[in-house]
Amino acid sequence: MLLSHRLADELGLRAGTTRLRVGQSEACAQIELSKQDSRPQRLFLSSDLIDSLYVSPEDCLYMWWDKNYSSLRLGPVLGIMGSRRTNTGGVFGQTTEIIRDCVRLARRRGMLAYAFSPRDIDWVSKSVRGWVWTGAVPKRMRCPLPDIVYDRVASRRSETSTRMTTAKENLLQISNLQYYNRVFLNKWDVHKMLESYPELKKHLPPTQELVNSKILETYLKKYPVVFVKPTQGSLGAGILRVARSSKGFAYRLTRLDHPDYRGRASTVAGMVRVAERLLRQDQYIVQRGLSLAHLNGGPFDIRVLLQKSTRNHWTVQSMVARVAQPGNVISNLADGGQIINPRRAIAAVFGPSIKPSLMTLRIRRIAKAAALAIEKEIEYEFAEVGIDLAVDINAKIWIIEANSRPGRQTNEAGQRRVSMSVVRLVRFLRSRGLQ
Structure with missing residues (x-):
């Protein structure tokens, strides 16, 4: 040397x-x-x-x-964990773009960075055949096991595979390795965490774990609109919306790869039987439906992306309003939703009766408090989280969901923030590695 x-x-x-x-x-x-x-x-x-x-x-x-x-x-050495895909255009499927951007930027900022999946690890030599982007096409390079792992595994199915769980267990046994965003968040667990904080509880819609049909029956009788959501769901898939009317109940089950499934039931008992037939996953929550504010005929929610600063403090990186298509239940971009500036959305809906700047300030504070609570209660380290909130017709703010591996918004309204979110993410991870 x-x-x-x-x-x-x-x-x-x-x-x-x-x-x-x-x-x-x-x-x-x-x-x-x-x-x-x-x-x-x-x-x-x-x-x-x-x-x-x-x-x-x-x-x-x-x-x-x-x-x-x-x-x-x-x-420091940064490894970005992903789940490999062979049937898509990118090596890591839908997460390829953000993984690629993080690897490129981290290497330009003095880190040895690469992407990998469990199958790329050689535990005997303590090395990884990592994926590195120096041009348009990724190449494989032999790299050391990392100092820091940032988890971008795309699906819960991949996360629970034997190969993935074994790899994570082995990585977590390395005493000096830092691991960020290691788990997906469970909707019921998050609700219980936030419910224990009085300042956040008032922003949570009535919710229960669906452990038996009696709970669903109670909600159907009590509320005009009810949602049943898989606790481990993502992208709005598998959500059952039930609306009561004078003719009984109209229901709609969201599906990503197929048109939504719709139907009617004339009685509470009939609706419960339909739900039992449609709901195939193991765990669900049942939640009161909210009378959300609408824009251009569709409900909208607000995604707040929070990231850690180099001082390890939560900061709001971006905030966008996601507007669902008219008639849609969810506002995810994967289901045809659009994003706009949240202040514009609030001003368009409420007019002069609500100051958009004050409303967005309250939303930022609630989202930050939720991120702090989740990290404190779950005791895992996170580099970033996404908090989804909504505003009802009475201008009350509600917490809808938390996401430990938030996607990026890529249309015109959020374009500038996308690149900055990657910059700040890499900056934080580098600061942790240089400690």
Whole structure:
């Protein structure tokens, strides 16, 4: 290992041997001091060190002396965990774009960054055949196991696979590894967490875990509109909406890959039987339907993206209003929803009776309080969360859902914020790795 006198002085190194660490890879290195300081900030490694540490000669990384491990550290090493897809255009399916952007930016900011899935890990050599984007097409590179894992696994089905759970268990056993956004959030668990905070409880619609048909029967009799949601659902799929009328009940089950399933039931007992037939997952919540404010014929909600700052504090990165198509139950972009500026949405709906700036300030505060509560109660580390809120016709704010792996909004209204959210995410992860 060859370095300049100036760099050696900055790092507190002298000629001799030292431990060199990159991610979870470590080697003993012989320090030689260069007689010429033409490249004072460069570190030159032998080919044997490059091979044993799984680095590339082109990598531009931070260097620092780690007192905890009495070693010279290079990195930090960021691994973005995803679920591989073979039947889509991107390596990691719908999450390929954000994973690619994070890897590219992190490498430009002095991190050794790559994307990976459980099948890419070689536990024997403690290395990963990671995916790296230096151009339009990703390439595979042998990399060390990471210092930091940021989890972007796209589906709950992938997350519960044997290969994925085994990989996560092994990664979490590494004592110095930091793991962010490791789990999807369960709707019922989140409701119970937030309900224990008085300032948040008043923003939660009446909700119960659907453990038997009597609970659904009670809600159908009590409220004109009822929602039944899978606790592990995402993208609005599998949500049953039931509306009571003089002719009985009209229901609608949202489906992503097929048209929504609609029908009617004349009695409460008949509606309960329909629900039992349609609801195929194990766990559901039943929730009172809200009289949400509508814009252009469709209900809208507000997605608040919160991210950690380099000081490890929650900050609101972006806020967008998502408007459902007329007649739709959900406002997800995957189901044809559109996004606009939330102040514009509030002004269009409520006019001069409500100040949009004050309303959005309240929404930001509620979302931040929810993020703080979730992180405190769940005791896992998060780099970012998405909080979905809605405003009813009386201008009351409601918390609808929390998402531990929020997607990005990509239309014109949110375009500028998308790139900044990736910048701040990478900035936070880098700061954690350089601790």
